[in-house]
Amino acid sequence: MIGLYSGQSFELTENLLMALVKDIVIDQGETLVIDCLWRDKETKIPIDLTGCSIFLQARAAKASSSPLLIDASTTNGKIVIGTPATDGEFAITLSATYTSGLAVAAEPLAPDKRAYFELVIVSAGGVLTKLRKGNIIFNPSVYYP
Numbered sequence: 001m002i003g004l005y006s007g008q009s010f011e012l013t014e015n016l017l018m019a020l021v022k023d024i025v026i027d028q029g030e031t032l033v034i035d036c037l038w039r040d041k042e043t044k045i046p047i048d049l050t051g052c053s054i055f056l057q058a059r060a061a062k063a064s065s066s067p068l069l070i071d072a073s074t075t076n077g078k079i080v081i082g083t084p085a086t087d088g089e090f091a092i093t094l095s096a097t098y099t100s101g102l103a104v105a106a107e108p109l110a111p112d113k114r115a116y117f118e119l120v121i122v123s124a125g126g127v128l129t130k131l132r133k134g135n136i137i138f139n140p141s142v143y144y145p
Contacts, residue, residue: 023134024117028141029100034092038121038131046088051124054079056092058117058136069102069115070094070136092119102138114138 026032038047056079058070072078072092082089094102119132 032094038088049085053122
């Protein structure tokens with residue numbers, strides 16, 4: 001796995017009938033790093049990520065019209081594919097400054113501070129695979145430097 005900082009990781013398997021559900025917890029003002037490994041469910045061989053694009057989006061509601069709270073991707077640098085890409089590893093990193101802003105953006109959410117996310121990979125050939133989905137839980141900070 002790519003360096004583990006926040007204690008959150010996903011092991012992802014190919015041959016999914018639907019995206020697996022797993023929640024992400026974000027502590028306000030803390031750097032979030034989620035290490036991911038995508039491999040074949042049966043053979044356990046890593047999936048080659050060469051030429052892939054990876055996206056994680058979160059919204060306050062499950063509607064496409066709901067504003068984005070998180071927009072992380074290989075395009076904007078918040079998701080980085082490991083080297084070599086054939087190892088099937090990637091990391092999602094949100095800086096402490098970014099997560100501080102998310103907690104503020106999440107204020108209109110219900111009291112439990114939940115939002116909804118999907119993690120998607122688009123192969124070099126254009127095949128879209130939804131790997132994970134679930135809730136994002138925001139924990140407000142009591143430390144303000």
